[in-house]
Amino acid sequence: MELTAEDFFHDFRQEILAGAEANSAFQLTAFMEGVGNELVETGFVEGFEFCHYRAQRGMRVDGYWFDDEGGLDLFVADFECRQELASLTRTDVEAAFKRLTSFFEASLRKDLAKDLEVTSPEYGLARQIADRKGQLRRINLILVSERTLSDRLQSMPDGEVCGVPASYHIWDISRLFRQRSSRSHKEALDLDFEAMFGAGISCLPAHLGSDAYPSYLIVMPADVLATLYGKFGAQLLEQNVRCFLQARGKVNQGIRATIINEPSMFFAYNNGITATAQSVETKRGVEGLAITRIVDLQIVNGGQTTASLFHTKRRDEAKLNGIFVQMKLSVIDSEESDTVVPLISEYANTQNRVNAADFFSNSPFHVRMQDFSRRLWAPAQQGVQRETKWFYERARGQYADAQSKLTPAEQRRFKAENPKPQMFTKTDLAKFENVWDDHPKWVNLGAQKNFARYAARIGAEWKKSSDGFNEFYFKRIVARALIFRACEKLVSAQSWYNGGYRANIVAYTLAVISEIVRRQGKAIDYGRVWNAQGINGTFEQALADISKAVNEEIIRPPAGISNISEWCKRDACWTGLQGNLEKFEQLLSEEFNGDLLSAEDRASEAQSAKKTQKIDNGIEAQRRVLGIAADEWAKVRKVLSTRKLLSTKEAGILDIAMQMPAKIPTEKQCAVLIETIEKARLEGVLL
Template sequence: METSVAEFFHDFRQETLAGAEASSSFQLAAFMEAVATELVETGFVEGFEFCHYRALRGMRVDGYWFNDEGALDLFVADFDSRSELSTLTRTDVDAAFKRLASFFEASAAKGLSTDLEVTSPEYGLSRQIADRKGSIRQLNLILVSERAISDRIQSLPDGEIQGIPTRYNIWDISRLHRQRSSRSHKEPLDLDFTEMFGAGIPCLPAHLGSGTYQSYLMVMPAEVISGLYAKFGARLLEQNVRTFLQARGKVNKGIRTTILTEPGMFFAYNNGITATAQSVEVADTGSGLEITRILDLQIVNGGQTTASLFHTRRKDKADLANIFVQMKLSVIDSDQSEIIVPRISEYANTQNRVNAADFFSNHPFHVRMEEFSRRLWAPAQQGAQRETKWFYERARGQYADAQSKLTPGEQKRFKAENPKPQMFTKTDLAKFENTWDEHPRWVNLGAQKNFAKYAYRIGKEWDKSPDTFNEFYFRRAVARGIVFRALEKLVSSQPWYNGGYRANIVAYTIAVLSEIAKRHKQRLDFQRIWNDQGINRTLEQVLSIIAKAVNDDITKPAQGISNISEWCKKDACWTRIQTQIARIEPDLPVEFWDELVSADEAATEAKSAKKTQKIDNGIDAQRRVLEIPASHWANIQHALSAKRLLSPKEVGILRIAAQIPSKIPTEKQCAVLLETIEKAREEGISVP
């Protein structure tokens, strides 16, 4: 049941109010964080730092992000906590962008930072703009509005500010509604090659008949690829490829060398690009077919090639005129994209397999976390009668999709069982875990980069010991999230808090708390936090003391660093804060030490949970094996034996399976049988 823009406005407003209440932040901050989360998760921006500054001189800014491609995103809000949906006019739009441009110009050329408080977020941003002005290649001004844009505003042409190419983007409530309502849960790129480059791209159809999906082979000019990446950046890259690049850096040295020294051989040396699209438009020019338009182009392999072409042209002034790249383009309907696109990406990336790149939303880790979140009931909070669940959104939009076909009564029940404040995403989980595991610097790099670090770390741990990720791990992760979110609220209410750097303070405060316990060979009692579904007064007091110390430390960055947020991204920041721990400990209440559990006790609990998971895995394996008829096992044995792909042990176990139910395979035998299923699938053998 699709909502109207007006309904979406009211729902989004309630989310913002609830978010502000839950975190004790101002409504503007909650609004900006909510919108920024949408834009980051869909790749429209790489990250977001809240920074509200408004001056009588007609300047305003509400957030920013410096990205790795040399671009600066500046945000300005149109927000007044309106109770009814209203129209955003052209006059409003022009005025908002003028105020944002004035802030940039005053920072870049008029020494604005000298008039600002040195520890304020606006000082750090203004000073960084002045220091980085020569290296900013692209300025993106982004207006975020709680109103609906007037139909008379079609598009805003690119411009230039202080000699820097400037793009204007408007995210009004209608555009946010379209993004959340789209089947792919992101705004698809609509690329008109004729309009953008003056001509279509020659192609060869690679599909036969009407029953197959469309696919094409194309030879893409490198200048076109570089131009698309310059304009759209990471939005061109499928999420898992984006994660891979975040984890591994942007420029491949071999690709760069070929561009600079042997451009004519690039086509021969490079593996090319694999991409998908929702739909394409093709024209017959008389000399062959051309693709003139692509809706939602996503590069699923070849992200390094794409980024390297862009960076080598920008940094090395390389001439791309004689470089061409082969592209395999598959047209996949958005209904099938969640299943098929990750598979294309996985299979296309087998030559340079990397854990982070393979860490898809359907990776067994995420599937297991999702299963726990749908099955495990959290204890009722104090004063409440009803148990609830913590909804893990392993794929974007699952929380909304789960309600889309429910009746109003069923929706009410769903939200009671799965409250929105208890929904958490992959990037939330990565944030909770990396802070507690003492990687605060990673968390401050932004949601996507932090997730890339987490994915790489957990991917390796999963390969080594998947049973580590069990019910205990899930409950502990939720408990960590409870503390994390409680601390956000706590920081906002502190008398010393000036409205800036909350995310930095929270990340380092939790890392310090974790380090203090570890130094005493103890751990926080996460089971008690799970049971209470909240934190007690003692822990609140401890967090407040540590947060104050962290704030005092990070607001005095090392010499030569003017931006506190940038300082918080450096290892040196964490190293220096750790030296302050001995001074913090004496201020902590004595009750705190009594509430910790020994590291040995925590390890014993984790070991026990690991054993339980192993048993659960065995039971699950038996269930899956017994669901497959004996005749199918006989067919698998026959087909794999004919290809001489079975060991004597596997043959014996398959013979037992072929006699189900008169003979029942053991748990260990079932694990082997599930491996033979995968072997059969790889050989193209039909498996139920």
Template sequence: MEQTIQDFFHDFKQDLLAGAEASSSFQLSQFVETVAHELMDTGFLGGFELCHYRAQRGMRVDGYWFNDEGTLDLIIADFDCREELASLTGTEVDSTFKRVTKFFEASKLKELFKDLEETAPEYGLSRQVYDRGRAIQKVNFYLFSERVLSGRVSVIKDDEVSGVPASYHIWDVSRLQRQQSSRGQKEILDINFPETYGTGISCLPAHLGSDTYKSYLMVIPAAILSSMYEKYGARLLEQNVRCFLQARGNVNKGIRSTIINEPQMFFAYNNGITATAQEVEVRLGSSGLEVVRMKDLQIVNGGQTTASLFHTSRKDKISLEGVFVQMKLSIIDSEQSEVVVPKISEYANTQNKVNAADFFSNHPFHIRMEEFSRRIWAPAQQGALRETKWFYERARGQYTDAQSKLTQGEKKKFQAENPKPQMFTKTDLAKFENVWDENPRFVNLGAQKNFAQYAKRIGSEWEKSSKYFNEFYYKRAIARAIIFRKTEKLVSAQPWYNGGYRANVVAYTLALLGYYSSTLDKSIDFMHIWNKQLISNDLERALEITSEFVHDEITRPPQGISNVTEWCKKEGCWQRLKENSESLVKLLPQGFKDSLVSQEVIQNEKKQAQKIQKMDDGIEAQKAVLKIEPKQWTSLLLQCGSLDVFTEKELEIMRVATQIPKKIPTEKQSKLLIETLKKAESEGVVIK
């Protein structure tokens, strides 16, 4: 049964209350953060910083983000802990947007920052708006509302505010419901080219009459591609490519040089882009067949080309007139997209391989973490009667989907076994892990960039050996999650906390305690925290002391840096914290220092877990091999035998598999068979 808007509002409100209680934050902060994270995960926002400011002069702001492309996102909330679902009128929309635009105007033109407290988050935001000046190329105003937008409200047209192009976006409860209930958990792009750009896009069908698969070769004007990127940003890029671009972030010099010096040769020199869409609409135009509409366009290879076209035209003021890009477009329906799109992305990117460019939700690392989270019970906390699980969302929406077909009784049982506060996502995992490995600066760069860095690191480590990602790794990650979330709660409750920089304080607090432990060649006892499912009083006190030290340090950036958040993104911030931490060490409780365990103990735990994982890998490989029938192994052997890329050892081991069940391949042989299967697949061999 489809969920009504009333039911969604009720559930959303309950989740907010639980989240606010779990993190000791105000409901308003929890509301803004919840909606912002929803938009970050689906590409609408590149990052987010909380910043509540309201003044008697009618100004207000609740959050912001500066991206690398000269765009500022400013957020204002319409939230009043309403008990019943209410309507948001056009008049209220206009007056709310006026408050946040007034803040932007006062910051940019009237030096508002001079009237603000220097250690407050609003000072850093207002000062940065003023300092950046003309570097701000566009401003997006976002209204987050707990109400339902009136049907009478039409689209708010783009305009200019203080000489800067501005657009307005409303996220009310009904739009949030659509976002969360749509397949793939994202609002799908629907682009009508003649309406938006005044022309269709020339194309040739390339599917040769196939009923099951359609594809087109297209020539798209670079000006349209750049304009699409300006309008939709990261939403155009498949998650894989988005991660890749976050990790690199530079403009391709070759592309820039060609556009500036030889624009007429761009089509000849550039490899073009590979893209997918759920649906296309074509028609016969004056110059032949043309695409007039695309639904859910996703660029799976060529994100660098797309971004570089946009940046070059903007920064160098270069016209893209006469510049064209070739596009290979595959039509993939929503049912197949989760499997097929990542494969297209992976194969399309092989010439430009990045360590973890294919680190999307079906990467074996995520599948393994998901398997652990569904299988391993966390010990019951002292006083609790039941054990629980930590639910890992490998793909967005899994937690909700897992409950969608359950009865009310089954749903209660599921939630008791998998409490909502113990659900965590890929970007959460990246945060929990990166702060401990001397990478706190990455965490401060925002969720997407931090995940990109984590993906690069884990992707390359997985390639070397997957045995390190075992039960010990999973349990340690949960212990780190417990510490991370407890620290968020502790910081919010401190008398010195004024509502800003919590994310920065938490990241550096944990990083500093990890750094201090490493100087003694010791570590926090993560396995003890896993077994107890909570932290000790000594660790809690150490977190309170360290977080105050970090807050005092980061809110005093060096001369020439006015924004604390920007300072926290720099390597110099981390270096200065480490250099000044000697005074902190004297304040840490002796009980905390005594609780640290030696690296020898940690290494023994890791080695034991690696042995078990090695055995598990062998068993899993054996299971996978036995699922394939002997006649299929015979077919594979015939196909592979006709190719001269397989070694005699690989062929011999396939001969063993053809004799199943008379002969059962050993665990070692099964691992080799799985590797041979992957090799066969890369050579175009299919199991028949």
């Protein structure tokens, strides 16, 4: 049975109600944070900060995010928790955007901040808008609605607000439905080059034979590329490249120097760009073939080049006329994009080995975490008979895809075994982990930057030893998820909580507890949390007491800092909190400290889990090796030998594999064969 927009509306409404109840939050908060997270996951925005302000003077705002490139995303909600799906008219849209622009104008020109409470989120936003007056390059005005947009209004033209270029975006329930149900699980960019730039982009077909993917070689004008990046930003970048840029963060100085000093040599010096698309339209003219339209352009290698062109043009006022970038564009239809695009991205990024391997949703780390999530049953909670699972969505849309071909009865069973509140994504995972093991500012810097930080750290640890990422590690992730979400719920329910900065308070509360426990040489008993599928009253009280003290600290930033959320992104904020650890430690009860594990117990637990994982790795390696036929191993042997890529040891073990089942490789030999499979894969041999 195919889901309709009406069905989606009712399902989405139930998600919001359940989320609000689970987090002791207002329904509007749950709605905006749910949609905000959705847009962050798909790359439409870099981050989301909830901030609700509504004034009698016709002003309203419900969220925002400042990016590093002079951009501001401002959100306004159309939400009344309606019970039936209704229509959103042009009048409604224009009124909502008018309220949002009025808030922006009052903040920028009329000193709105002076009329607001200095510890409120709206004060911080209004002050930040005023303080960044000369730095704002563009503003995205985003209307989020629980209604469905009238067919008479599909889009609104770009414009200006107070002299700042402005784009208008409407995310109604139908658009959210289309995004969730699309195969690629993100909204595809539709770039009409003739409409945007007056002409198509010259190209040469580069595909031969009927089985080849259509591909083109393009000499892309740098100004066009910079303009596209300025308008669409991270939406142009394939997810792994986006994470890579978040990890790097800085303009490539070599690219910048060439643009400024030797623009005529840019094409010769630069490696160019690799990109993919779902479809293209071409037109043959006097000067040959030209691409006039590209649907879902995704840069899979060359994000640094693209971003550097844009930043150098803006910051250095460099002229990009006469600068061109070579682009290889492959057309991959949406049905195969999930498998083919990551491979293109991986191979195109081989010069950045750590960056290429660590960010992929199909990397061994993420695959292993997914395997645990599908296999491990969480203990039944008190009063409940049925055990459940924690569904790890390593690739966007897996949770929906897993249900797409099930009957209604099978769907009900799936949801009972894999409850939606127990589904978590890669960015959720990074958030749960980094507050305990890294600098908490990363969580406050937004989902993309935080995931990039986590991926780089875990990538390095995985290379040293993958045995630490075992069943206990997965159970610890779930325990940390339970603690994180319990803290969110507790903060929302506190009498002192004013509706703002919850994400900041939660991140620093858990970081403070982590630091205190670490300095004591002890550890949280995550096994107890996993077994109970929740935290006890002692832990809840600790979270309540520490979060109140953390809130009191962060809402008093040093002089000259007006936005508390921005303050929470700085190193100095965490340094200040660390300086008060003794005060925080006194708030923890003897019962809480008594529940902690000793360092010896924790080390013993981790060591035991590593040994078990090592055994599991050996069994898995043998299973994979025995599942490959002898003639396939012979093919690997022939290709790698011809190309002189085999060591004597590898050749000898392959000789054994070629004789299966007469001879069976040992566990250690199977581990070598698994590495040989990877080597063969890079040479184009797919097993």
